[in-house]
Amino acid sequence: MIGAARFSVWGAHCLPARVRASSRVLCGASPQSRSGNAQRHLEVCGCADAGHELRGEAPRRAREARALPGSSAARGFTLIELLVVITVIAILMALLFPAFKGVQDQAKRTQAKNDVTQIVTAVNAFYTEYGKYPLSGTTETTIGPGGTPATNETLLNPLRGLEPTLNPKQIVFISPPDVKDKNNPRSGIGTDAGNLGRYFDPWGNNYVVRIDGDYDSQVANPYTSNAGSAQLRTGVIAWSLGKDGLGGSIDKNAGNSDDDVISWQ
């Protein structure tokens, strides 16, 4: 009963229930100090009862408000805060995406370099085994895009031991994996009827191979500059047209040829 009387005197009606429960501790000021701080109480509490004053009430009410469920401070992020977070995430993604793409492209170029090197090694191994290159004719021959034939299965079949005329011992000189998607062939041997046996680079184009079929111990350089001399002193070269699927000629460092991957440099 005593506590209830004190709440009535000190205007506990303007406080939330949890604050009222602790108000007997807060409201310990004398009547004189209460009248002296009436205006301050009105500003803090918003209560019209000038006789209601709580010593140290403002910081205490702030702490109570933070802890009360449903108060504005407990609702979480504001719209502006969410927009700031979303903006920061978008900026980070914009910065990281090109770097990620660059890493992917470099991995594909490394794969292509490894593939063309293996093709050259396989053709040279074939020559070592049979004393000739895996060709039907006796002219310097380009196999793949830009050459005759424009696809490379006529070279890959004997190198894979699948063509008994040129490779009667059916020795496997190279064994690339099959492509994962026969309808979108990349990085391997095509398995669909329309691309069976063709060796695709990581961008989906046939590798190109030039072989010294005239046996003069040199092959013509497909590039006019920045890729070595006009005649390369070797028996076989191979290259990929790169991401754009174009080039394979003129300046190796310009135009469509600057992303090509070559075996000899």
Ligand SMILES: [Ca+2]
């Ligand atoms: Ca030649």
Ligand SMILES: [Ca+2]
């Ligand atoms: Ca290219």
